[in-house]
Amino acid sequence: MKAKKKIYLYTRFERFWHWVQSLLIFLLLLTGFEVHGTFTLFGFQKAVEYHNYLGLTWIILFIFIVFWVLTTGEWRQYIPTTKKLFEVIGYYSSGIFKGLPHPVQKSKEAKHNPLQRLTYLGLTAVLLTLQMGTGLLYWLYNDWAIWNLTFLDLRLLAIIHLACAFAILAFVIIHVYMTTTGHTLTSHIAAMFSGWEEVEEGEVADWEVQKKN
Amino acid sequence: MHKLVRRGAFWSVLLLWPMVALAATEEAPGRQLARQTVKNDAVKWITADHSQHPILKQRFEKPEDVTKACLSCHNQASLQIHKTIHWTWKDPSDPKGETGKGGLSVNNFCISVGSNEPRCTSCHIGYGWKDKNFDFTRAESVDCLVCHEQTGTYKKFPTKAGYPVTNATMFEGKTEFLPPDYNAVAQSVGRPGRNNCGTCHFYGGGGDGVKHGDLDSSMAMPNKQLDVHMGTDGQNFDCSRCHTTDAHNIAGRIYATPASADRKSLLENDLTPKIMCESCHGANPHKTNQKANDHTDKVACQSCHIPTFARVNPTKMRWDWSTAGDKGREVKKDEFGKPDYDAKKGDFVWGKNEVPHYEWFNGAIKGTTAKDVIDPSAPVRMSWPIGDAKDPNARIFPFKVHTGKTPYDKVRKTMVIPKLFGPKGSGAYWAEFDWNKAIAAGQEYNGLPYSGEYDFVETQYVFPITHMVAPKDQAVRCVECHAKAGRLSNLEGFYMPGRDSVGLLDMGGWALVGASLLGVALHGLGRFLSSVGRRRE
Numbered sequence: 228m229k230a231k232k233k234i235y236l237y238t239r240f241e242r243f244w245h246w247v248q249s250l251l252i253f254l255l256l257l258t259g260f261e262v263h264g265t266f267t268l269f270g271f272q273k274a275v276e277y278h279n280y281l282g283l284t285w286i287i288l289f290i291f292i293v294f295w296v297l298t299t300g301e302w303r304q305y306i307p308t309t310k311k312l313f314e315v316i317g318y319y320s321s322g323i324f325k326g327l328p329h330p331v332q333k334s335k336e337a338k339h340n341p342l343q344r345l346t347y348l349g350l351t352a353v354l355l356t357l358q359m360g361t362g363l364l365y366w367l368y369n370d371w372a373i374w375n376l377t378f379l380d381l382r383l384l385a386i387i388h389l390a391c392a393f394a395i396l397a398f399v400i401i402h403v404y405m406t407t408t409g410h411t412l413t414s415h416i417a418a419m420f421s422g423w424e425e426v427e428e429g430e431v432a433d434w435e436v437q438k439k440n
Numbered sequence: 441m442h443k444l445v446r447r448g449a450f451w452s453v454l455l456l457w458p459m460v461a462l463a464a465t466e467e468a469p470g471r472q473l474a475r476q477t478v479k480n481d482a483v484k485w486i487t488a489d490h491s492q493h494p495i496l497k498q499r500f501e502k503p504e505d506v507t508k509a510c511l512s513c514h515n516q517a518s519l520q521i522h523k524t525i526h527w528t529w530k531d532p533s534d535p536k537g538e539t540g541k542g543g544l545s546v547n548n549f550c551i552s553v554g555s556n557e558p559r560c561t562s563c564h565i566g567y568g569w570k571d572k573n574f575d576f577t578r579a580e581s582v583d584c585l586v587c588h589e590q591t592g593t594y595k596k597f598p599t600k601a602g603y604p605v606t607n608a609t610m611f612e613g614k615t616e617f618l619p620p621d622y623n624a625v626a627q628s629v630g631r632p633g634r635n636n637c638g639t640c641h642f643y644g645g646g647g648d649g650v651k652h653g654d655l656d657s658s659m660a661m662p663n664k665q666l667d668v669h670m671g672t673d674g675q676n677f678d679c680s681r682c683h684t685t686d687a688h689n690i691a692g693r694i695y696a697t698p699a700s701a702d703r704k705s706l707l708e709n710d711l712t713p714k715i716m717c718e719s720c721h722g723a724n725p726h727k728t729n730q731k732a733n734d735h736t737d738k739v740a741c742q743s744c745h746i747p748t749f750a751r752v753n754p755t756k757m758r759w760d761w762s763t764a765g766d767k768g769r770e771v772k773k774d775e776f777g778k779p780d781y782d783a784k785k786g787d788f789v790w791g792k793n794e795v796p797h798y799e800w801f802n803g804a805i806k807g808t809t810a811k812d813v814i815d816p817s818a819p820v821r822m823s824w825p826i827g828d829a830k831d832p833n834a835r836i837f838p839f840k841v842h843t844g845k846t847p848y849d850k851v852r853k854t855m856v857i858p859k860l861f862g863p864k865g866s867g868a869y870w871a872e873f874d875w876n877k878a879i880a881a882g883q884e885y886n887g888l889p890y891s892g893e894y895d896f897v898e899t900q901y902v903f904p905i906t907h908m909v910a911p912k913d914q915a916v917r918c919v920e921c922h923a924k925a926g927r928l929s930n931l932e933g934f935y936m937p938g939r940d941s942v943g944l945l946d947m948g949g950w951a952l953v954g955a956s957l958l959g960v961a962l963h964g965l966g967r968f969l970s971s972v973g974r975r976r977e
Contacts, residue, residue: 264924264938271919271938275731319963324970369734382935386942393949397956404960408967 231410236338236424244292245419251285252395259392282362289359304339305348312341323408333426350398358391491627500622503567503604504580509626511579518579520688526565528576529553531695539695544809544857544886548759548822548844548899549645552810552857555885558601559861563640570601572885585620587636588629594620596639599861634660634670637679649755653794653840654907658752666752668911684713691715693904696826698803698833717741738934740801740835742906744916748793749840749905754778758789759844762896765873784860784870786845796838796905798928802827805902810857810888816848819898822855829933836931838905846899847875851891855899857882 237245258281261267261274269277296302314330319342322330331340339347361384364376371377409415410425418424490496495509511518521527529542538544541560546552553560554572561569566581568574575581583602585594597605597617605617642648642657649656664671669681684691691713693699703718712719721741726732735744749755754776764786771779778790804826814820827834848855858875859882862868867881875894883890921928922938929939 262922262937263941264922267919270917271922272731272917275918275937324966326971326974369737380935382940385935385937385940386945389941389945390949393945393952396949397952400953400956401960404964407964 231425233423233425234333234335235422236333236335236418237422239422240295242419242422244288244295247288248285248292249399251281251288252399255281255285256392256396256399263389279366282359282366286359286363289355304337305344305351307345307348308341310341312345315340315342319408333424346398354391354394354398358388358395361388361391486630490629493627496626497623500626503583503585503620503622506622506626507567507580507582507584510584510629517584517688518582521565521582522577523687524689525694526688526690527582529564531697533695533697538809538811539807544811544888545695545807546810546822546846546855546857548842548846548901549651549756550860551846551855552882552886554857555859555882556861559599561601562596562598563644564602567602584629585625586639587632589625589636590628590630590633591621591625592635593618594625632678632680634678637683645756647756649750649753651756651842652903652907653749653755654746654903654905656750656753656755659907662752662908664911665914666908666910668909670907682714682719684715686713693803693805695807696804700803738835740837742904742909743796743798743836743838745909745912746796746838746905746907747910747914747916748795749838749908750792750794751908751910754790754792755794755840756788757791757794757840757842758787759785759842759846760787760896761785761847762845763787764869765875767873783873794840795927797841797902798836798838798931799825799902800827800829800831800834800931800933801825801837801839801904802831802834805904808855810855810883810886812855813853814848814855814897816850816853816895816897819843819900820846820848820855822846822899822901824900824902825904829931836928840903840905842901842903844899844901845896847879847894848897849879849891850893850895852889854888855897856890856894857886857888859885 255278258269258274258278261269262271262278268274296305311331318327318330329340331337333340364379365381365384365388367374367376368381371379406415406419407413409418414425493513495512498505498509500506500509507518525532525540528540530537530540531543534540534543541553544552544554550556550560557572557574558570565583565586566574567583568581583596586596595604595617596602597609598611604620606619608619609617611617638655638657638660641652641655642659644651644655649658658666659670661672662670664674669675669677680690682691691699692715699715700713700719703716703723704712705718705722706712706714706720707722714720717725717740718736723736724733725736725741732744763781765783766781767783769781769783771781774780774790776790776792779788781787802825805823806821806826808814808820808822825837825839846855847858856879858869858878859867860869860878862871862881864871867874867877869875869878872878876892879894880890880892916927919938920926922936924939926939928936
């Protein structure tokens with residue numbers, strides 16, 4: 228067994244953004260699927276009102292997130308790579324059952340493994356952006372004429388918005404499950420609260436760290 | 441302007457959350473104006489006391505003499521009346537003159553006027569329209585009293601072509617009609633009140649609440665619960681508050697002509713007819729509910745604010761002529777105390793608290809005349825609203841749909857006009873109970889051919905529901921339409937949240953979610969079992 232050390236992985240703003248965003252996504256899924264007619268909880272009218280306010284709040288938070296990621300240079304953490312990608316996939320599909328160590332170490336400079344980089348980049352740049360974009364257009368439906376958006380089709384927009392919602396729900400399920408794959412079941416979640424993650428001692432490979440230039 | 445509020449809303453949400461709520465609280469335009477108008481006492485504008493006119497103290501022999509007396513001062517009145525649809529019973533927009541009660545239009549109640557005049561024209565604002573030879577240009581044939589008298593004692597006899605009785609007469613052995621005291625009624629005249637209009641419009645189809653569904657005798661003295669504008673415990677509007685009048689032309693829809701060409705508020709044009717809700721309420725009437733205002737371009741006010749019609753008195757929902765003629769059949773009273781059958785007329789179904797049927801409606805209704813070719817393989821829409829989701833002037837609007845089985849010409853595929861009312865020997869169905877004779881007589885009278893073969897076809901006839909506006913706390917809730925099986929489940933051509941979905945996407949989506957759950961469950965189980973195995977080692 229290698230020695231463990233604690234490193235400060237997630238800053239206060241990252242933790243704030245993560246938990247607020249998770250709460251917003253949870254409530255948006257809840258109210259969104261009610262609007263879709265999947266179940267009745269708040270009542271259609273309230274569900275629509277909540278969904279609109281939650282969605283706008285999310286967009287505002289997202290703007291701050293993007294601003295933070297850009298200005299702190301943390302965007303480098305999301306540059307995709309295929310290096311060790313298949314080792315990570317191999318770890319989660321077989322190594323983890325054999326008790327093998329994770330092939331990629333976490334560090335302050337490389338907090339995401341290659342699979343996470345791809346996932347989070349896709350999530351943030353494509354899925355969440357698409358969801359917020361379609362949501363915003365949906366919300367603006369009655370003003371399409373003013374904004375010269377009448378070429379849009381509400382049905383198509385709703386289909387994309389719903390498809391994204393399903394994808395986000397699937398992501399949430401897998402994401403929550405993956406938090407249990409740390410060296411204890413709750414160590415990843417604990418780190419997301421405290422900012423400190425316990426990792427195994429070891430060197431971070433050069434390729435993982437994007438040098439500031 | 442409210443669009444600007446929303447446009448601003450996004451940016452203000454960016455800056456300051458509570459701004460959105462504040463921006464939406466403002467008074468709906470026109471409400472204040474409307475309130476002030478209602479507060480004014482009508483007496484202010486009245487400069488004549490008709491009880492003091494010597495000409496109205498003369499001895500009147502017949503009702504036409506009253507009209508002559510009226511016209512001696514109001515010398516343009518009959519000329520104005522003669523041009524109105526209340527007089528001609530014909531759609532002025534139809535150059536052929538075939539559309540209208542006075543033309544060849546048909547419905548699934550008593551079907552058509554021609555050959556049945558003396559019975560139908562008890563609701564004509566004239567005297568003596570007993571057959572097609574009636575002189576529509578005669579000044580003294582205009583009945584001023586039915587619209588203007590205020591005693592409530594002036595009654596036109598149901599079968600006397602618009603005349604009151606000259607001696608006390610029983611109608612159908614139930615109701616006694618008395619000759620009017622012409623001096624009293626003539627001296628009482630004033631602007632038409634609810635009972636004047638209601639004399640005919642509450643009883644269309646030959647009885648209380650038969651036709652409209654949103655107009656019956658309960659609207660003579662409604663409370664606010666039944667009609668928030670006309671309620672005597674509230675604003676106490678009479679009909680002409682909204683049905684404004686221009687040279688005796690009363691604002692309202694006329695067949696394919698919408699009640700108003702555009703939906704303008706009095707703030708935009710203070711001479712506009714007040715016939716539309718928007719005239720007073722504007723296009724953004726909801727003070728705090730912007731989402732409701734967002735609906736006003738596509739959903740008529742009536743759709744949400746008249747949750748059900750016939751809320752006090754029942755209305756006729758179905759009339760099956762095909763079963764008429766069984767004089768031996770026992771007539772039962774339904775739950776509302778209305779007869780379910782009449783040997784002269786067939787089977788009836790009455791309804792109360794009826795949920796409207798919703799259709800796209802641009803203000804025009806297409807009717808059917810006895811000349812139009814019909815398709816008997818499907819229910820015949822004898823009248824039906826015009827409009828669809830793509831029509832910029834169309835909005836979703838509530839209707840009463842009156843269904844029935846109505847006679848038609850099997851060979852020529854047209855609706856027919858049977859002679860219903862008349863003496864024995866005239867062919868009238870209500871005297872001889874022979875459809876072939878009745879149809880032949882009616883068609884011939886109207887100058888229409890008849891093949892000699894008839895049958896009954898399923899028919900539908902619509903009435904726009906626009907009265908009986910309920911207090912706002914009783915408005916239809918969002919979820920009553922935004923639901924899989926809601927009020928608007930029949931409407932097509934647009935996507936509606938809560939109602940519409942793509943089955944394949946839902947299936948695929950839930951399959952993805954299910955697969956994710958199953959995947960992580962199996963993965964977790966695998967980790968658990970393998971770690972137990974490793975520990976044993």
